[in-house]
Amino acid sequence: MERHLDENLTELKTNLLNMGAMVQKCISDSIESLKTLDTSKAKEVIECDEKIDKCELKIDEQCLDLLVLKQPVAVDFRFVTMVMKITNDLERIADLAVDISERVLELSGKPHLKPLIDIPKLTVIAQKMLEDALTSFINQDAELAKEVILRDTEANHLRDLIQEELIKDFIVKDSNSVTRAIPLLLIARHLERICDHTTNIAEYIIYMVEAKIVKHRSSEL
Amino acid sequence: MAKNILETQDLKAYFGNKQILKGINLAFLSNTVTAIIGPSGCGKSTFIRSINRINDLIPNFRIEGNIIFNDQDIHDKNVDEVDLRRKVGMVFQRPNPFPKSIYDNIAYGFNIYGIKDKYTIDAAVENSLKKVALWEEVKNNLSQNALTLSGGQQQRLCFARALAIEPEVLLLDEPCSAIDPISTAKIEELIHQLKKNYTIIIVTHNMQQAARVSDYTAFFLLGELIEFGKTDGIFTAPKDKRTEAYITGRFG
Numbered sequence: 056m057e058r059h060l061d062e063n064l065t066e067l068k069t070n071l072l073n074m075g076a077m078v079q080k081c082i083s084d085s086i087e088s089l090k091t092l093d094t095s096k097a098k099e100v101i102e103c104d105e106k107i108d109k110c111e112l113k114i115d116e117q118c119l120d121l122l123v124l125k126q127p128v129a130v131d132f133r134f135v136t137m138v139m140k141i142t143n144d145l146e147r148i149a150d151l152a153v154d155i156s157e158r159v160l161e162l163s164g165k166p167h168l169k170p171l172i173d174i175p176k177l178t179v180i181a182q183k184m185l186e187d188a189l190t191s192f193i194n195q196d197a198e199l200a201k202e203v204i205l206r207d208t209e210a211n212h213l214r215d216l217i218q219e220e221l222i223k224d225f226i227v228k229d230s231n232s233v234t235r236a237i238p239l240l241l242i243a244r245h246l247e248r249i250c251d252h253t254t255n256i257a258e259y260i261i262y263m264v265e266a267k268i269v270k271h272r273s274s275e276l
Numbered sequence: 277m278a279k280n281i282l283e284t285q286d287l288k289a290y291f292g293n294k295q296i297l298k299g300i301n302l303a304f305l306s307n308t309v310t311a312i313i314g315p316s317g318c319g320k321s322t323f324i325r326s327i328n329r330i331n332d333l334i335p336n337f338r339i340e341g342n343i344i345f346n347d348q349d350i351h352d353k354n355v356d357e358v359d360l361r362r363k364v365g366m367v368f369q370r371p372n373p374f375p376k377s378i379y380d381n382i383a384y385g386f387n388i389y390g391i392k393d394k395y396t397i398d399a400a401v402e403n404s405l406k407k408v409a410l411w412e413e414v415k416n417n418l419s420q421n422a423l424t425l426s427g428g429q430q431q432r433l434c435f436a437r438a439l440a441i442e443p444e445v446l447l448l449d450e451p452c453s454a455i456d457p458i459s460t461a462k463i464e465e466l467i468h469q470l471k472k473n474y475t476i477i478i479v480t481h482n483m484q485q486a487a488r489v490s491d492y493t494a495f496f497l498l499g500e501l502i503e504f505g506k507t508d509g510i511f512t513a514p515k516d517k518r519t520e521a522y523i524t525g526r527f528g
Contacts, residue, residue, distance in 0.1 A: 058526065060525070
């Protein structure tokens with residue numbers, strides 16, 4: 056039976072995916088600005104944050120309206136409530152892209168300490184995790200969401216390597232490198248946090264699809 | 277400790293050749309509210325009407341399987357139907373007070389059971405009207421004809437009438453479907469209060485009502501029990517696709 060609610064849910068899905076695409080662009084632009092130390096691109100990311108905040112509010116409002124007016128249950132309830140949580144994490148990811156861009160502004164005018172190798176690698180992991188999380192949302196694919204969660208360990212490991220290298224090879228050895236090393240260290244941390252928020256999103260999608268709570272229980276996956 | 281006050285075992289019911297219930301196994305914990313939901317014709321009313329043997333009054337009605345109430349099969353020869361219905365009270369879809377005074381509606385059960393002590397009956401009338409939050413509204417007009425009350429008040433009077441004779445189980449067959457939202461809210465609040473002392477089984481077409489008032493939910497379809505479980509589980513993550521399709525409005 057065709058339901059009016061289905062139209063609402065489709066609209067919600069579209070809005071969430073649009074927000075997801077905007078957040079993906081913020082991440083890629085922020086890292087692009089890091090590679091080239093392009094401050095105008097970094098500023099674009101910072102300005103885009105407001106649009107993403109508005110998206111979050113709009114989607115939250117839609118979800119609240121649906122909850123109170125349509126009183127969805129079962130799979131519909133899980134979908135609406137998890138979309139509310141996903142928007143929250145997407146907005147936090149956009150904030151982290153802004154944080155990366157702010158670090159880029161701090162680095163501008165100075166050459167890179169060293170060629171960027173591991174930060175782009177960590178970026179690829181973060182971008183792929185988010186892309187797969189959004190794909191798992193589109194296809195309601197819990198298996199893909201589980202794969203996303205498992206990849207977070209790799210991101211943590213890479214962040215540790217980056218931190219270790221920056222501290223051992225630069226900060227400890229040469230105090231003049233600190234102003235350029237600390238922003239890179241923070242960027243690695245921001246990227247790893249993006250992976251954490253993406254992991255949350257994947258966990259919400261598993262609840263949405265399978266009604267299983269996997270948050271804080273990733274060892275059971 | 278909570279125990280199963282009532283249990284049906286492979287309960288089958290027939291009207292003539294037509295099978296309405298196809299082997300229902302359900303247990304009801306004391307002091308809980310269980311909602312029975314399902315599309316029209318799924319057998320939910322037949323099920324609760326079997327529990328106090330009201331269906332027995334219908335010609336061609338036949339039952340197989342067991343209904344165990346307080347460890348005894350209700351179809352045992354030594355079970356008195358009238359006594360069973362005292363312990364298993366019922367409130368119906370439409371308010372059906374007797375065309376008598378408010379007082380007499382509640383006192384009626386006592387007359388049936390031969391209790392004549394006025395003090396006992398007066399106390400029971402007041403207590404049961406208080407339990408259903410009707411006392412303050414009618415205490416000065418107890419001799420008024422019950423049919424002059426509003427629909428919501430009449431339904432609460434029917435609850436009071438059922439409660440006056442101290443049942444253990446209360447069967448509610450869509451008790452709010454013919455009354456306004458404010459009265460519905462009062463009755464839902466009442467169900468919540470009554471749970472402390474009674475075991476309640478409610479048939480309802482209103483899914484939100486089932487979610488609001490019950491601890492457990494049973495979903496019936498075409499005479500079968502499809503799913504039974506805690507209400508929060510049924511409404512957030514039903515296990516059976518048919519339950520999900522029904523409660524989300526995809527069929528039925």
